[in-house]
Amino acid sequence: MTSLSKPDPGTSARPTMRQVAELAGVAVKTVSRVINGEPNVAPATARRVLDAARSLDYQPDLHAGNLRRSDRRTRTLGLLVSSVDNPFAGAVHRAIEDAAVGRGVAVFASSLDDDPDREREAVAAFLRRRVDGLILTTASANQAYLEPELRRGTPIVFIDREPSGVEADSVASDNFGGAARAAEHLLARGHRRFAYLGDLHSIQTARERRRGFLDTLGGNGIPVDDVPAIQDLHDPERARQALLRLLDGPNPPTAVFSSQNRVTVGALHALRQRGHHRDTALVGFDDVELADLLEPGVTVVAQHPEDIGRIAAERVFAKLDGDASPPQRVVVSTTLITRGSGEIPPPAV
Amino acid sequence: MTSLSKPDPGTSARPTMRQVAELAGVAVKTVSRVINGEPNVAPATARRVLDAARSLDYQPDLHAGNLRRSDRRTRTLGLLVSSVDNPFAGAVHRAIEDAAVGRGVAVFASSLDDDPDREREAVAAFLRRRVDGLILTTASANQAYLEPELRRGTPIVFIDREPSGVEADSVASDNFGGAARAAEHLLARGHRRFAYLGDLHSIQTARERRRGFLDTLGGNGIPVDDVPAIQDLHDPERARQALLRLLDGPNPPTAVFSSQNRVTVGALHALRQRGHHRDTALVGFDDVELADLLEPGVTVVAQHPEDIGRIAAERVFAKLDGDASPPQRVVVSTTLITRGSGEIPPPAV
DNA sequence: TCAGGCTTTGACAACGATGTCACGATTTGG
DNA sequence: CCAAATCGTGACATCGTTGTCAAAGCCTGA
Numbered sequence: 120m121t122s123l124s125k126p127d128p129g130t131s132a133r134p135t136m137r138q139v140a141e142l143a144g145v146a147v148k149t150v151s152r153v154i155n156g157e158p159n160v161a162p163a164t165a166r167r168v169l170d171a172a173r174s175l176d177y178q179p180d181l182h183a184g185n186l187r188r189s190d191r192r193t194r195t196l197g198l199l200v201s202s203v204d205n206p207f208a209g210a211v212h213r214a215i216e217d218a219a220v221g222r223g224v225a226v227f228a229s230s231l232d233d234d235p236d237r238e239r240e241a242v243a244a245f246l247r248r249r250v251d252g253l254i255l256t257t258a259s260a261n262q263a264y265l266e267p268e269l270r271r272g273t274p275i276v277f278i279d280r281e282p283s284g285v286e287a288d289s290v291a292s293d294n295f296g297g298a299a300r301a302a303e304h305l306l307a308r309g310h311r312r313f314a315y316l317g318d319l320h321s322i323q324t325a326r327e328r329r330r331g332f333l334d335t336l337g338g339n340g341i342p343v344d345d346v347p348a349i350q351d352l353h354d355p356e357r358a359r360q361a362l363l364r365l366l367d368g369p370n371p372p373t374a375v376f377s378s379q380n381r382v383t384v385g386a387l388h389a390l391r392q393r394g395h396h397r398d399t400a401l402v403g404f405d406d407v408e409l410a411d412l413l414e415p416g417v418t419v420v421a422q423h424p425e426d427i428g429r430i431a432a433e434r435v436f437a438k439l440d441g442d443a444s445p446p447q448r449v450v451v452s453t454t455l456i457t458r459g460s461g462e463i464p465p466p467a468v
Numbered sequence: 469m470t471s472l473s474k475p476d477p478g479t480s481a482r483p484t485m486r487q488v489a490e491l492a493g494v495a496v497k498t499v500s501r502v503i504n505g506e507p508n509v510a511p512a513t514a515r516r517v518l519d520a521a522r523s524l525d526y527q528p529d530l531h532a533g534n535l536r537r538s539d540r541r542t543r544t545l546g547l548l549v550s551s552v553d554n555p556f557a558g559a560v561h562r563a564i565e566d567a568a569v570g571r572g573v574a575v576f577a578s579s580l581d582d583d584p585d586r587e588r589e590a591v592a593a594f595l596r597r598r599v600d601g602l603i604l605t606t607a608s609a610n611q612a613y614l615e616p617e618l619r620r621g622t623p624i625v626f627i628d629r630e631p632s633g634v635e636a637d638s639v640a641s642d643n644f645g646g647a648a649r650a651a652e653h654l655l656a657r658g659h660r661r662f663a664y665l666g667d668l669h670s671i672q673t674a675r676e677r678r679r680g681f682l683d684t685l686g687g688n689g690i691p692v693d694d695v696p697a698i699q700d701l702h703d704p705e706r707a708r709q710a711l712l713r714l715l716d717g718p719n720p721p722t723a724v725f726s727s728q729n730r731v732t733v734g735a736l737h738a739l740r741q742r743g744h745h746r747d748t749a750l751v752g753f754d755d756v757e758l759a760d761l762l763e764p765g766v767t768v769v770a771q772h773p774e775d776i777g778r779i780a781a782e783r784v785f786a787k788l789d790g791d792a793s794p795p796q797r798v799v800v801s802t803t804l805i806t807r808g809s810g811e812i813p814p815p816a817v
Numbered sequence: 818t819c820a821g822g823c824t825t826t827g828a829c830a831a832c833g834a835t836g837t838c839a840c841g842a843t844t845t846g847g
Numbered sequence: 848c849c850a851a852a853t854c855g856t857g858a859c860a861t862c863g864t865t866g867t868c869a870a871a872g873c874c875t876g877a
Contacts, residue, residue, distance in 0.1 A: 130621050135863055182598060203562050216579055
């Protein structure tokens with residue numbers, strides 16, 4: 120009993136302005152005017168059009184309109200982070216979204232896993248979809264490839280890491296300062312044997328934190344060459360193993376600085392595993408959930424991802440609104456939160 | 469010395485296929501063929517076109533092409549969650565993205581804060597951008613408004629919460645079973661005085677967890693009406709306050725079940741604040757980072773957000789590939805992870 | 818009453834791409 | 848060596864919408 124010549128009866132075609140116009144007995148242009156709230160439409164006509172649109176469940180095609188519209192705005196924004204399931208990225212993402220909804224802007228998100236190739240692909244994927252702006256946690260050493268896009272006026276704001284090889288806005292934490300603060304904090308407790316656990320050396324932010332930590336130690340009479348500075352720790356597991364090796368080694372550190380939230384989690388596991396969580400100091404860069412409930416609580420240099428996200432979005436929208444000011448580097452300060460782990464003194468000799 | 473009549477010299481226009489065609493000395497259709505890897509283009513021509521495209525930094529406009537293309541696919545997908553900075557949502561998001569990249573599909577994400585109005589707006593925003601499919605953590609009691617869109621063949625997959633008022637695919641945890649398991653676990657330790665800390669009653673998932681927990685208690689001779697079942701706890705702070713009130717009350721629970729990760733975090737704070745973290749049992753639904761490092765470790769009914777996300781994305785893509793099977797409700801099992809807090813016995817009387 | 822203005826409406830081209838089709842050039846096979 | 852098939856290319860219409868412009872209808876005031 121099913122019809123053979125017709126298309127699947129359970130399927131209906133998506134209505135266009137044309138069907139709405141036909142149903143309402145007006146021209147498509149009039150539908151366009153009503154949908155876009157343009158003036159000079161008779162109230163009775165507007166009502167007929169809206170009724171027709173509602174009864175067909177009409178949704179205008181934003182991209183088709185955009186093709187002809189003069190402002191050429193897709194009301195879409197692209198966000199690129201290391202991974203959308205990293206809590207830092209999640210908080211940044213949320214702040215961006217909050218700034219965007221009010222403007223009717225939708226947000227694309229993409230995880231790069233700190234892979235430069237993936238970055239190129241993801242950026243291209245967004246540009247082919249004509250995003251109005253990009254907010255980028257770059258994974259590459261040089262972003263000169265963005266030069267032509269910037270010249271076209273597309274706002275691109277770097278977050279967490281500053282641009283290289285290209286002039287663009289950026290919003291990032293005070294990485295050097297925060298790491299220096301951690302070093303000072305540990306030095307003040309009398310520590311002399313440190314360890315640095317860092318993320319990929321290819322990441323500008325990771326290098327800044329390393330420099331902030333080690334320079335401050337060096338400036339305070341610690342022979343920096345003797346400080347084990349393990350890098351390229353990108354996940355908790357590798358961080359855990361790296362710290363285990365140090366703890367099992369000949370000259371275990373009495374104070375550890377972990378440069379990133381995943382690394383901090385790994386370090387916590389290693390300390391606990393060796394039973395050193397109460398006698399080895401730890402300061403982490405970037406806060407971790409439940410850090411306050413651990414025993415001891417985890418002392419961290421907290422970042423402010425909500426501020427970073429909000430400011431980055433504001434920069435993008437300002438540029439879209441015509442702000443032609445030169446690129447700025449916004450630095451968001453960090454906050455040292457003392458909870459216990461960073462205040463553990465070195466063992467009495 | 470700046471030119472007055474010309475547009476900002478630092479700004480260049482975005483090239484279209486036309487400029488590429490002109491530069492390469494061919495027709496736009498030939499450029500189209502090369503860009504899309506269609507056959508029957510002379511190698512020498514293809515090379516000229518690619519050179520021209522590269523030198524102009526040409527990026528095809530996906531949406532313009534999509535307008536005319538027969539498959540009408542934007543290679544875009546919309547994800548709606550309660551908040552992109554919730555770890556559960558982050559893990560789901562990541563899994564979806566991983567399934568999508570290989571197909572060249574970009575992912576929109578939107579936070580609904582469990583607000584039904586926001587859901588309608590966000591869904592409309594995505595549909596106006598012609599996403600190929602939706603993955604939705606619904607915030608509304610009834611999703612009949614999606615009926616026309618489903619009839620048009622748009623794949624819509626519900627995650628975490630099952631649809632109501634509409635027939636659609638869903639992928640969710642075994643909420644009833646997981647909560648029942650938590651109840652059994654606590655009953656087996658001999659507890660008789662329980663408390664249930666739940667999320668918004670408007671959320672189907674929250675009701676299921678409540679039912680799973682309370683029904684199991686009831687089935688084991690606990691007078692359910694006496695069990696304080698606090699609902700509508702949507703953030704850690706409210707959960708903390710609610711549990712504090714119970715702990716300070718006349719008949720404090722010896723075992724607590726928290727139905728969601730934010731609520732678990734609040735409950736942990738309350739227990740710690742009153743010094744009851746070592747004598748009051750706690751089982752949480754959904755895992756929490758660092759739960760294993762707390763003392764005691766936090767026993768949880770873990771969900772598998774990666775599986776939920778992956779399966780949801782696979783369902784969407786299967787439908788896009790022509791799968792016409794009727795809507796299914798996929799249930800993903802949960803895993804009880806015992807870490808200490810759930811194994812605390814009731815105090816000896 | 819009628820010129821001049823404003824309001825309301827629609828015809829048509831255009832946006833950037835692709836599907837269709839047709840045409841000339843080249844290759845193939847008998 | 849020629850008919851037929853194949854290859855390489857481009858002209859043109861079209862997708863769903865909005866900008867431009869013109870025209871018809873209505874009011875206003877002298």
